[in-house]
Amino acid sequence: MDNSAILELAKAWPALSTLRLGSNGSRAVSRITLRGLDHIIKHCRDLRSLSIVINAQDPPTVLDDMPTCCNKRITTINFADSLLSNPSDVVAYLSVLFPGLVEIQTHRNLDMETKDLWRQVTTMIPAMRRAHEARSRLLELESS
Secondary structure, X not given: OEHHHHHHHHXXXXXXXXXXXXXXXOOOOOEOOHHHHHHHHHHOOOXXXXXXXXXXXXXXXXXXXXXXXXXXXXXXXXXXXXXEOOHHHXXXXXXXXXXXXXXXXXXXXXXXXXXHHHHHHHHHHHHHHHHHXXXXXXXXXXXX
């Protein structure tokens, strides 16, 4: 499954409230990227629970590539055995896509290096959320 398949799935099931797409124990690298999550959030507006394996090894870094919508309901995501690199870019993308995100879960058997990278993402989430909130307040003050 890749981002195109995720887009079709999301369009077909717009009322989806729970999505669990796992690896079935496979060690193959997922073809779903962070941009695939954008498709899910854009088309599945009622989503409340998400467990998905993604490949976040090449996260978007340019503001033009940031998500175009968000889901404020999801506070925890299970990324199972998802791979990643550059935790700061991953958390920047996730914090825009999921402004209410508090916790990231992974599989217990994930290698220590990858588990540590996900731990870094989780650690940065509160600071990123505070930065977004401060920016929103500033924009409100400027428009008053």
